[in-house]
Amino acid sequence: MNNNLLEVRGLTKSFGALLASDDIDLEVREGETHAIIGPNGAGKTTLISQLAGNLLPDRGRVRFAGEDITALSAPARSHRGFARSFQITSIYRDFTALENVMLAVQAHAGSSFRFWGSARAERALQEPARRVLEEVGLGARTGLPGGNLAHGEQRQLEVAMALATRPRLMLLDEPVAGMGAEETQRMVGLISTLKGGKTIILVEHDMDAVFSLADRVSVLVYGRIVATGTPEEIRTNAEVRRAYLGDEVAA
Amino acid sequence: MNSRTRAIVLATGLAVLAAVPPVAGLLNQPFYLDLVRRIMIFAIAALSLNLILGYGGMISFGHAAYLGIGAYAVGVLAHYGIDNGFLQWALAIGASALVALVIGAVSIRTSGVYFIMITLAFTQMLYYLGISVEEFGGDDGMRLAAKSQFGLIDLNDGNAFYYLVLAVLVLFLFLGHRLVNSRFGMVIRAARSNEARTRSIGFSPYPYRLAAFVIAGAMCGLAGALLVNHTAYLTPEFMNWTRSGELMFMVILGGTASIAGPVLGAFALLLVEDALSGWTQHWQLILGPLLVLSVLFFRRGLAGLLFGKNE
Numbered sequence: 001m002n003n004n005l006l007e008v009r010g011l012t013k014s015f016g017a018l019l020a021s022d023d024i025d026l027e028v029r030e031g032e033t034h035a036i037i038g039p040n041g042a043g044k045t046t047l048i049s050q051l052a053g054n055l056l057p058d059r060g061r062v063r064f065a066g067e068d069i070t071a072l073s074a075p076a077r078s079h080r081g082f083a084r085s086f087q088i089t090s091i092y093r094d095f096t097a098l099e100n101v102m103l104a105v106q107a108h109a110g111s112s113f114r115f116w117g118s119a120r121a122e123r124a125l126q127e128p129a130r131r132v133l134e135e136v137g138l139g140a141r142t143g144l145p146g147g148n149l150a151h152g153e154q155r156q157l158e159v160a161m162a163l164a165t166r167p168r169l170m171l172l173d174e175p176v177a178g179m180g181a182e183e184t185q186r187m188v189g190l191i192s193t194l195k196g197g198k199t200i201i202l203v204e205h206d207m208d209a210v211f212s213l214a215d216r217v218s219v220l221v222y223g224r225i226v227a228t229g230t231p232e233e234i235r236t237n238a239e240v241r242r243a244y245l246g247d248e249v250a251a
Numbered sequence: 252m253n254s255r256t257r258a259i260v261l262a263t264g265l266a267v268l269a270a271v272p273p274v275a276g277l278l279n280q281p282f283y284l285d286l287v288r289r290i291m292i293f294a295i296a297a298l299s300l301n302l303i304l305g306y307g308g309m310i311s312f313g314h315a316a317y318l319g320i321g322a323y324a325v326g327v328l329a330h331y332g333i334d335n336g337f338l339q340w341a342l343a344i345g346a347s348a349l350v351a352l353v354i355g356a357v358s359i360r361t362s363g364v365y366f367i368m369i370t371l372a373f374t375q376m377l378y379y380l381g382i383s384v385e386e387f388g389g390d391d392g393m394r395l396a397a398k399s400q401f402g403l404i405d406l407n408d409g410n411a412f413y414y415l416v417l418a419v420l421v422l423f424l425f426l427g428h429r430l431v432n433s434r435f436g437m438v439i440r441a442a443r444s445n446e447a448r449t450r451s452i453g454f455s456p457y458p459y460r461l462a463a464f465v466i467a468g469a470m471c472g473l474a475g476a477l478l479v480n481h482t483a484y485l486t487p488e489f490m491n492w493t494r495s496g497e498l499m500f501m502v503i504l505g506g507t508a509s510i511a512g513p514v515l516g517a518f519a520l521l522l523v524e525d526a527l528s529g530w531t532q533h534w535q536l537i538l539g540p541l542l543v544l545s546v547l548f549f550r551r552g553l554a555g556l557l558f559g560k561n562e
Contacts, residue, residue, distance in 0.1 A: 092448065112454070114433055115434075115435045
């Protein structure tokens, strides 16, 4: 009936008295890059966590490719094509960059109840992992422990791990958070190469990044989606300007 | 330190261990044969604990349970006149695996301090079960009716038994090394390092952790079968919580980030204990502070000192 890859209906989540997600409806079309913006504390990460299966909603449904996945765990969603990057960098600090990505490949390449052969030596894990690291621009850093990479490189590694699971839908939670101008540019370039091929939900504070990447934008304020539209519509929407963009535009 | 030097260190260590029986015989000091054999048995138990504690991040405070189950499997069968070693040891391993499956299935659903307390509680239940069964000597325990019979290998021969224990230790070092570097090993290490990330890339850690818990339990069950043959005496004290604590200590002292670390820990702890207790009866007063200092200053354990970077 439509080309929505993801449909969210009436998603509600509260923490005590705080309503973090308030009856959220959201549609994400196959192949689009859909940005979610909003002021601090609007509930963006809470929303992403519920979409990724890390957090169960109190009410509401989530449908993915026509299937109701509301009750599925994060690993189960990963196997249906979800991949997530975290706002606060979440990598294996003691494993090398290559091992980080190889684990993501391994999770989607047959059984891991194999007790004998060396996983590091498996070419079927190594080769895809190296390709993905090249793709995100970490081709020269494969042997370094994740914890020794620069901040921006760790963010790239996050995206590499998400990509290595060959997802249909990527949930990117503030991929350029804490990055310098040059690193931000590189990350925006990387995400724009993924556009079209993958469906992307992008949570981001950096408005330049949002307006250059997003096909559509939803604005989240106090747990509610107050507007959804093209970047141009959002830019000119009076309610959005008042609730959120006003300060940024003025500044 | 590269893998070649590490291999040399390991080979030297094994050569020293292999030389103990002839040297002890030459010096006419059979006590050392006994001591080193006992240490190696605890090293096997500590090595198995490290698979879940060090690599899996599951801080089990009840690992002595499997020493006890392995020992009782041998002792009880011998009590009823079944002294076939293959049968006894198979039961020791199988029963330990089964109990680990039950304990693990419940406790791995928890984490942190709850996991520590639940594993402790299960082991205390088994301890009191051992105390209450009069048929097998209650809290006094009972003599092992006869050592496990293997046909060719006679465990009454001190040297033969010694080399059998050494062989099991070497085998387990090798098995452990393969395991932690396999796909399976990478998953349990990943889940320890960063659970949220591991779930997000598509692994549900529970079945992997449970399997690791069962493997560690089964390996420790074999250590229990060796231990009861070593002491020739069966007692619920094998399952005392202080025993679980000692095993944890060997692992932490030796270093959790390598397969051989807990073996070093077992040797260090038991040798120091032996030396101090020969010197003064208040040896625990000295051992305690030594252990505190070692944890404070050797954060990565003795293996960290000896081998340098993690394997």
